[in-house]
Amino acid sequence: MADISINFAGIKSPNPYWLASAPPTNTGYQVQRAFEAGWGGAVWKTLGEPILNVTSRFGAHHFNGQRVAGFNNIELISDRPLEVNLKEIYETKKMYPNHVIIASLMVEPKREKWHEIVKKVQDVGVDGIELNLGCPHGMSERGMGSAIGQHPDLVEMTTMYAKEAAEVPVITKLTPNITDIRATAKAAVRGGADAVSMINTINSLVGVDLDTWNPVPNVNGQGAHGGYCGPAVKPIALNMVGDCARNPEINIPISGIGGISTWQDTVEFMLMGAGGVQICTAAMHHGFRIIEDLTEGLSNYLDEKGIDSLSDIIGASVEKYTDWSDLDLNHKVVARINNDICINCNKCHIACEDTSHQCIDILTDENGNDYLKVREDDCVGCNLCSIVCPVDGAIDMIDLTPTEPPMSWNNRQSAIQMLQNADS
Amino acid sequence: MSNYEEFMEEKQVIDEMVKQNYVIKNINGTLEGDVVEFEKLGKTASRKSIRLTNPDSRKYVTTILIKGQS
Structure with missing residues (x-):
């Protein structure tokens, strides 16, 4: 114990x-x-x-x-x-x-x-x-x-x-x-x-x-x-x-x-x-x-x-709690809806459509049933859909495999500053 | 046009500049986005600038810059 x-x-x-x-x-x-x-x-x-x-x-x-x-x-x-x-x-x-x-x-x-x-x-x-x-x-x-x-x-x-x-x-x-x-x-x-x-x-x-x-x-x-x-x-x-x-x-x-x-x-x-x-x-x-x-x-x-x-x-x-300016701008998270758990209440769609980035579509399958799908390319990974979702496990927020090295706002500004110093 | 499509369009322009051996000479943040100046050295030396409005493109161009500096 x-x-x-x-x-x-x-x-x-x-x-x-x-x-x-x-x-x-x-x-x-x-x-x-x-x-x-x-x-x-x-x-x-x-x-x-x-x-x-x-x-x-x-x-x-x-x-x-x-x-x-x-x-x-x-x-x-x-x-x-x-x-x-x-x-x-x-x-x-x-x-x-x-x-x-x-x-x-x-x-x-x-x-x-x-x-x-x-x-x-x-x-x-x-x-x-x-x-x-x-x-x-x-x-x-x-x-x-x-x-x-x-x-x-x-x-x-x-x-x-x-x-x-x-x-x-x-x-x-x-x-x-x-x-x-x-x-x-x-x-x-x-x-x-x-x-x-x-x-x-x-x-x-x-x-x-x-x-x-x-x-x-x-x-x-x-x-x-x-x-x-x-x-x-x-x-x-x-x-x-x-x-x-x-x-x-x-x-x-x-x-x-x-x-x-x-x-x-x-x-x-x-x-x-x-x-x-x-x-x-x-x-x-x-x-x-x-x-x-x-x-x-x-x-x-x-x-x-x-x-x-x-x-x-x-x-x-x-040590994981830092300034915003040190967070990785290249980190990408997207929402994925588990349609076998989703109850089609559409709260995520409404929240995304009205107040976020309009990337959850209501589609119709071959049997004529509505289902929800995230357009991952347009998803900014804000978490709102998973926050408003009333069903545990219906929406997962997925960390995508990085395609670029980490870059924070501070890294970015330093790089631009270095460039401008060299150019002047 | 979706955010992603807009990004892909601007990314294509950036990639094309890099492909033509242009290097980033300056990036200026403005109210209308980032103005990126490119320069190509050599016999056909020239300068070109583009304005990036998409947030993902603005991340992408500085990621390229950092990669080039390291």
Whole structure:
């Protein structure tokens, strides 16, 4: 059986699954339930000066019958006194010494404030500290959360403040609400972070009620932007993890967060460079028991692949993630329809005809039956037909044998430049 | 005309130039496609230029260029 334990920035965890800092990690009772269920770690709901919350707080984006494709919240950090949280952290860590407890922290960007809270959480035995520089709502209006995380200089400074007092690893949690997350990830590195985690939630308004015209969620008829998470944000998070993992200046571990709901998502994040993952929305949707499928699926996957240790897959796909300009322009993929599986719904034909490259013909065979056929010479290999096809196996995307050597846009431009230099 | 037929037409022109010992001297990207200048040296030295509008032809001509440079 494969070893699915991790050592993340020096923090040993029985498995890569940590509950992210959020409502599921609000109390000792919840975290203890999670550990009992099998979660490897928990990032405690963010500690700071206790806040006041509103009702209601959550909204969800349901899409085409799928509940909670995306999730939005306007809840703030912990509303409980620090002392109460610290007592519960201490008790929980004592009960579950082999499980990871990370304290998520958020205070004003002042050196003494960070020193004070870092020392307090350290004294109760946390395994690490996560700096919440990413919450996009509420706290940012008070100069904290993403108001810090959107400025590389403040990310660097805050990380440095925490590091000055920290004796345990410091993880800087980054906001995706920024043009290029690599800028703040590099700032965290400069500040001395032992790791970064990404992504915090994305600015969002999940909907407007068609009857009342109230924003969703609403507070006495009014709404404010919240933080978006859940399965819908996974591709955004995965890109940000991959982009950071392939950047040589961001040479610290990455904790992957953002829409991770299954063991398959976990594998994808770890292949793209995450050293562990954090999960919230899936647990809020289905409960802590999802950890059973998460660990079992991961373990079986590694066994089937003949991989002894989860750590062997970390970053294995990073070198395959590159800039567009380095992709091979001469690579050719075409669609092929398997007519024995195709149900002739014509979705591929319509998609191609209306919105792509008009290369799927409806033909008639000798028995007068319609069938679909791709004109491969005209097919640009965009994948759209196979994406819209409702039947598995009805359309294959085929890599054609190369007829020309690989040539990227960068290769092409270099060759033209060389030509122009010689001609001048 | 299909994209492929357009490519084959432009490819034929490129191949013919190469067959006649023309070499690529310059490629300029414009809003209307790539203008490719060819030159033939020797007794019958001359320059010719063609405009390639098809994306596959524009890939093809630079693939030929890179092959010639390597």
